[in-house]
Amino acid sequence: MNSETLTPAAEAIAPRALYIEVADRLRRLIQSHAMAPGEWIDEQALATQYGISRTPLREALKVLATEGMVVLKPRRGCYVAQISGGDLEEIYPIMALLEGECAASAARRASDADLAELGGLHQALEHSAAARDIDRFFDANQRFHLLIHHIAGNRRMAQMIDDLRAVLKLQRHDSLYLEGRLVASLEEHRVLMAALQARDAEAARRAMQEHIESSRKALSS
Missing domain, CATH: 1.10.10.10 (Winged helix-like DNA-binding domain superfamily/Winged helix DNA-binding domain)
Incomplete structure (x- = not known):
């Protein structure tokens, strides 16, 4: 030896x-x-x-x-721990920045195979929304976002987002259960998916940030 x-x-x-x-x-x-x-x-x-x-x-x-x-x-x-309205106001802008950057990076880096996989998850969102199956929609949504993080390739950023999402899970209710939010979330995903497929980084960033901001507004309304 x-x-x-x-x-x-x-x-x-x-x-x-x-x-x-x-x-x-x-x-x-x-x-x-x-x-x-x-x-x-x-x-x-x-x-x-x-x-x-x-x-x-x-x-x-x-x-x-x-x-x-x-x-x-x-x-x-x-x-x-309990999460307050003030906590949401602090966390969601940070989430929007990080998730937006991930979406922009994913749009630049995505391969055809990546886009096909994202498209499959988007179809799962479409089907779940049509069936008004919030649990399945939530699961597909989680996997969709995680795949964007993976494609973006920034592990530190993905970890920061994961840490923030862990705190947000302290909420008693998810915004998807609010009236009209499921339909709105699906439309936001359509805009985001179109930007990713076009490999338009800035449009993807904007769509993701608006998606996160819409979730915040739904919870605070």
Whole structure:
């Protein structure tokens, strides 16, 4: 064996830390609203339920606190975070800028195969809207946006968008459930899809930003 293959600094990779697994589980509960916004988190009950000590649980809560998913209050404990109208006003403009840049980059970079895949997801949106199946529309919409992020090829930007969307999931209601929003969202996607197919970066940026802004207005109306 070549003596340079291994060095004294080489170490075995540790298994995934328990607190990360706990954070993942709690994150899913919060995003599904199984743990409601504003709800007090009973650390002792959770530790007992998961069969763990309070130490990894508290480390997990610290992770979620940095993500804005929970709020740690001195002498009062930990609570699921609540998103306010002010939070929406701060988050949506940032989302519009980031998502708009991703759409512009995707329009410039998309291959024929990429556009075909986006077209398939857009058809899923069309069919779901025709059936008024909001859950299927939401799923196709998520996949459509994720594919745009992938085509854009900027992992850091995609991660920032993902972090912001995680906070937005603290909302009790999605804008798609509001009267007229499903039809409006579909029309916005048609405009965006046309810009992407034309490989018009600025039109794609504008369409995406208007799409995000429309979601914000629907929630604040």
